[in-house]
Every structure is written in structure tokens, then in C-alpha cells.
Amino acid sequence: MKAFTYSASVPVLAECDVLVVGGGSAGCSAAxxxxxxxxxxxxxxxxxxxxxxxxxxxxxxxxxxTPGLVEKKVVGGIPDEVVGGLERRGVLLKRPNTYGAGAGLTYDPETLKVVWDELVSAAGVRVLLHAYFADVIQDGPRVRGAVVGTKRGLRAVAARAVVDASGDADVVARAGGPFEDAGALGIAQSLTTTFKVINVDVARAKSFPKKELWALMEAAASEGYRLPRKEGSAHVTPFQGVMVTNMTRVAGVDATDPDALSRAEMEGRGQALEYLRFLRDKVPGYERAELGGLSVNIGVRETRRIRGEYWITREDVLSARKFPDAVARCGAPIEEHHAGGDTRWEYLPDGETVDIPYRALLPQGLENVVVAGRCLSASHEAHASIRSIGQCLAMGQAAGLAAALAKGGDLRGVDVGELRSRLLEMGALL
Structure with missing residues (x-):
């Protein structure tokens, strides 16, 4: 077979069957x-x-x-292995449905990095860290690989099939596939810089009622504290004296705009210190609290969403619609972090789930690309339900399996019945 060449100025670093762009929950699961x-x-x-x-x-x-009175587990397979790796190390706890999105599995993020290292290594994945996707190598509707920025300069990676798990649909956008840009439309959900608080009297902080915390936020705002969000949360962790927050709100940001994203990062850090000041001054249990760390980057909820072979709608979510080509399930509510001080919630029927169809992972106009994660084909409202990490993990394992099964990289030619059967064998819940 003739060796792959791209450009004399861009050496080939690797050739593979499946290239996964993005090493988050969706990408790792896909790989x-x-x-x-x-x-x-x-x-x-x-x-x-x-x-x-x-x-x-x-x-x-x-x-x-699922949230509500009827709790059903809706994610399985590789996601269970990730959870198991955390649990075996004693850094996992299940928190009850105290905020609205259902029970959460809280863990140590540093240990999560090691769990993923072990899973991808055991599977035989070639991992390129500090490797930034720069552009596609394209032949009409087929993406033949990617140009990657590395410490040794630009390099080419050739691939038969590509999984876009970038979160921002970077591959699809660079390849000319259609998408809806929430940031450009001014409808993107707000961004959040999370922060860790140490030296907390957790028992007192945990027992302080949520609604009273929100009332203090409202009052503090009138006293000169700069608190854009008035109903943020703080929760317990596996570690003594440590709480983690989800409080800050940076609204009106197109997170694919380099300047806007840079400003948002700085704004988020400033807000974090202001919320910490509020907690120390006003909330029981935080009197001696200190900053234990900021998130590595600001949390981005929504940017580009592809236009796929199927577009999941708000009505699909709220009616708990089922699809014959389902590859994952979601029971999370529509959780919209808009520009105001609160968060809007809309729930599925209690204990119900909406299916995520395989077609929603296939971008229109591209033959050998499949997406996984929050850049799936869904409306702004539907996306606000399906973007949770549990669903990203589930979509990832489906996308990765499909890419491996795709003969010649033809992802539309994948036998959906076989795909679903193999997912079930892996422990997925469909």
C-alpha cells in the first residue's frame, strides 16, 4: 500500500483506522x-x-x-468502568438529587485523569497529549485526517474514519459541514468557572438550606457584592473540609471567538474570588474557608451544534421520544443557564428517558465523520438536556464503535442493528 503523504512541509506523524479529536469524556470513551x-x-x-x-x-x-421520584440508571458500559476505577480508589460518592438534575457521582478529578490513562492504555490507544487540532485534510466529503499542532510543529495524522469529540464541532466546522452556532446567534448558555473551597466546616455548610443561601445571595448583591447568579450551589466531595462550587456566570459569550473566550476566562476568575468573599462573609461553615483551586479553564456549555441526519427537538425530549436507531438514553431535564440570575428547568415525565438516535451523530455532507458529546445535532433546548457527561460518555462509546465497524469509513453504511447489539454486549443501556 502506498504510504500516505500530505505536504512536504507537514510531515506525517501517524496513520490510523480511527482518529478521535478531543480527549474528554466522549472522546476517551470513543477511543x-x-x-x-x-x-x-x-x-x-x-x-x-x-x-x-x-x-x-x-x-x-x-x-x-433519571431525576424525580423514580430513579433509573440510563448509562452503562465503558462509563461503568470509569466509575468503577474511581470507586476502587475510594474517591467516589453518590450524591442524592438535591439540585434538580438527578443523583450525581462526585469524584476526585485528579484520580479521574489516571483512570482514563489506564483505560486507554489497556485498550491500545495511541494517545497524543499536548496536540492541538488545527485543520482537516479533506477530499470532498471525506476527511482523510487532521493537521495537528505539536511541540515539533505541524504534523499530519491520516485516518479512515474520524470521531469529532472536540465539544465545539471543530472538525465538522473546518470540513464545511453544517452547524448551528449558538454563540453567534446570541443564545449560547452561560459559562462557569468552578472553584474548590478548603477549610470548610462541611457539616454546617451542608446543613444550611439552599433557599436561604439563595436569599443571602440576593441580599448580598444589594450590599455591593458582584454576584451575577443568585442560585448557585456548593456540594460535598470525597475529602474532609472540601466543597466545590458551581456559582459563577459569564453570559453572552461566543466561546469560539478567541477574544471573547479570553475575556470570559478572566471574568470567571474574578467572579470566583467574589463568590468566595461572599461565602466567607455571609454563609455558615465558610468563616475560615480558603480558595483550594480554580477550574483549569472556564466551563463551556454550548457552542456549535452540528446539523445531522436527525435534529433532536425540545418536543422529542419532553415527550421522551424513542427511536429505532437509538444508541444512548437521557433522562436529564432541560437545564438552561441563561443570562439571568436563575436557571430554567423543564422535566421529562418521571422516570422517563429520551433516546439519542445514531443519526444525530452523523453530520450532513460528510461521509466518514461521526460526532460525540455536546456538539451533537440538537436544538438549543434539547441540547440543554442531553449535554450531561453521562450522555457524552454513552455517545462516545457508540461513536467509537460505529467508527470501528464502518467499512472503508462509511459511517452511514454501518448496520444499526449490529451497532445496537454490540453496544448492549458492552453493557450500554438502550
Missing amino acids: VAAARQGARVVLLERYGFLGGTGAAVLDTFYGFY
Whole structure:
């Protein structure tokens, strides 16, 4: 077979069956699923660790369970292995449905990085950390690979099939696939810088009623505290004296705009210190609290969403619609972090779930690209339900498996019945 060449000025770094762009929850899950089918897999990640938002911003997996009176587990397979790796190390706790999105699985983000290291290594994935996706190598509707920024300059990675798990649909956008840009439309959900608080009297902080906390936020805002969000939360962790917050709100940001994203990062850090000042001054249990760390980057909820072979709607979510090509399930409510001080919630019927169809992962106009994670094909409202990490993990294993099964990279030619059967064998819940 003739060796792949791209450009004399851009040497070829790797050739593979499946290239996964983005080493977050969706991308790692996709890489493991594809490699276990015998595919040669390359996983690109811009940071020096895997786990994405789950390791850099958050410490809780949501979306594993339905909220409400009837709790059902809706995610399984590779996600269970991740949870198991955390549990075996004693850094996992299940928190009850205290906020609205259902039970959460809270963990140590630093340990999560190691769990993913072990899973991808055992599967035989070639991992390229500190590797930034720069551009596609394209032949009409087929993406033949990617140009990657590395410490040794630009390099080319050739691939038969590509999983876009970038979160921002970077591959689809660069390849000319259609998408809806929430930031450009001014409808993108707000961004959040999370922060860790140490030296907390956890018992007192935990027992302080949520509504009283929100009332203090309202009052503090009139006293000169700059608190854009008036109903943020703080929760317990596996560690003594440590709480983690989800409080800050940076609204009106197009997170694909380099200048806007840079300003948002700085604004989020400033807000974090102001919320910490409020907690110390006003909230029982935080009198001696100190900043234990900021999220590695600001948490981005929504940017580009692809236009796929199917577009999931608000009505699909709220009616708990089922699809014959379902590859994952979601029971999480529509949780919209808009520009105001509160968060809007809309719930599915108690204990119900909406299916995520395989078609919603296939971008229109591209033959050998499949997406996984929050850049799936869904409306703004539907996306506000399906973007949870539990669903990103589930979509990832489906996308990676499909990419490995795709003959010649033809992702539309994948036998959906076989795909679903193999997902069930892996422990997925469909």
C-alpha cells in the first residue's frame, strides 16, 4: 500500500483506522470502544491529561440517573468502568438529587485523569497529549485526517474514519459541514468557572438550606457584592473540609471567538474570588474557608451544534421520544443557564428517558465523520438536556464503535442493528 503523504512541509506523524479529536469524556470513551474492536486508534488531546471537562472543570458526573421520584440508571458500559476505577480508589460518592438534575457521582478529578490513562492504555490507544487540532485534510466529503499542532510543529495524522469529540464541532466546522452556532446567534448558555473551597466546616455548610443561601445571595448583591447568579450551589466531595462550587456566570459569550473566550476566562476568575468573599462573609461553615483551586479553564456549555441526519427537538425530549436507531438514553431535564440570575428547568415525565438516535451523530455532507458529546445535532433546548457527561460518555462509546465497524469509513453504511447489539454486549443501556 502506498504510504500516505500530505505536504512536504507537514510531515506525517501517524496513520490510523480511527482518529478521535478531543480527549474528554466522549472522546476517551470513543477511543476505548474503537480500539477494543481491533481498530488502530489515535486520540488527540490539547491538554496534558485526559478527561476534558470532567477533569478540568467538574467533579461530578450527571446524567447517569433519571431525576424525580423514580430513579433509573440510563448509562452503562465503558462509563461503568470509569466509575468503577474511581470507586476502587475510594474517591467516589453518590450524591442524592438535591439540585434538580438527578443523583450525581462526585469524584476526585485528579484520580479521574489516571483512570482514563489506564483505560486507554489497556485498550491500545495511541494517545497524543499536548496536540492541538488545527485543520482537516479533506477530499470532498471525506476527511482523510487532521493537521495537528505539536511541540515539533505541524504534523499530519491520516485516518479512515474520524470521531469529532472536540465539544465545539471543530472538525465538522473546518470540513464545511453544517452547524448551528449558538454563540453567534446570541443564545449560547452561560459559562462557569468552578472553584474548590478548603477549610470548610462541611457539616454546617451542608446543613444550611439552599433557599436561604439563595436569599443571602440576593441580599448580598444589594450590599455591593458582584454576584451575577443568585442560585448557585456548593456540594460535598470525597475529602474532609472540601466543597466545590458551581456559582459563577459569564453570559453572552461566543466561546469560539478567541477574544471573547479570553475575556470570559478572566471574568470567571474574578467572579470566583467574589463568590468566595461572599461565602466567607455571609454563609455558615465558610468563616475560615480558603480558595483550594480554580477550574483549569472556564466551563463551556454550548457552542456549535452540528446539523445531522436527525435534529433532536425540545418536543422529542419532553415527550421522551424513542427511536429505532437509538444508541444512548437521557433522562436529564432541560437545564438552561441563561443570562439571568436563575436557571430554567423543564422535566421529562418521571422516570422517563429520551433516546439519542445514531443519526444525530452523523453530520450532513460528510461521509466518514461521526460526532460525540455536546456538539451533537440538537436544538438549543434539547441540547440543554442531553449535554450531561453521562450522555457524552454513552455517545462516545457508540461513536467509537460505529467508527470501528464502518467499512472503508462509511459511517452511514454501518448496520444499526449490529451497532445496537454490540453496544448492549458492552453493557450500554438502550
